[in-house]
């Protein structure tokens with residue numbers, strides 16, 4: 001115990017783990033917002049050491065994981081520039097669930113994919129829906 005309570009507070013602050021999530025679940029991974037802003041921001045955070053968790057992209061139009069990686073690469077090339085090390089790290093963290101929010105199979109696949117997260121307890125959900133938002137109810141039910 002330190003004589004100065006402020007020192008105790010500093011020790012507590014240093015030893016308290018930062019809140020973090022076990023996976024970043026990213027609905028709308030093939031969308032325009034993802035292309036222009038989210039993938040470039042993810043690369044920037046990874047480059048600075050501020051982001052370290054699996055990224056689970058959910059959408060319909062990417063054929064497979066390589067297709068989503070290629071789209072992420074193109075998006076970063078056009079919006080900020082690719083940092084090869086940070087992009088390799090992003091690419092390694094990326095997973096892809098292909099499916100429609102209207103289908104239970106999509107959420108079954110999502111649950112399966114989340115099973116691989118290191119400590120499957122806390123998920124950070126990021127949802128970019130088209131502006132008509134008719135897919136919100138099935139997404140919330142799922």
Ligand SMILES: NC(=O)c1ccc[n+]([C@@H]2O[C@H](COP(=O)([O-])OP(=O)(O)OC[C@H]3O[C@@H](n4cnc5c(N)ncnc54)[C@H](OP(=O)(O)O)[C@@H]3O)[C@@H](O)[C@H]2O)c1
Pocket residue numbers: 027028029030031032033034036058059060061062099100101102128129130131135
């Ligand atoms: N674009 C921007 O610069 C921007 C800026 C600020 C705010 N926003 C807001 O961000 C939100 C998203 O905009 P956006 O431009 O990214 O829209 P978008 O280009 O239409 O993308 C929508 C995304 O949702 C997916 N999606 C749509 N319906 C789905 C369904 N039933 N099942 C599974 N996936 C589905 C699409 O997947 P597939 O295409 O693979 O089917 C796509 O990945 C909107 O609310 C918009 O107002 C956008």
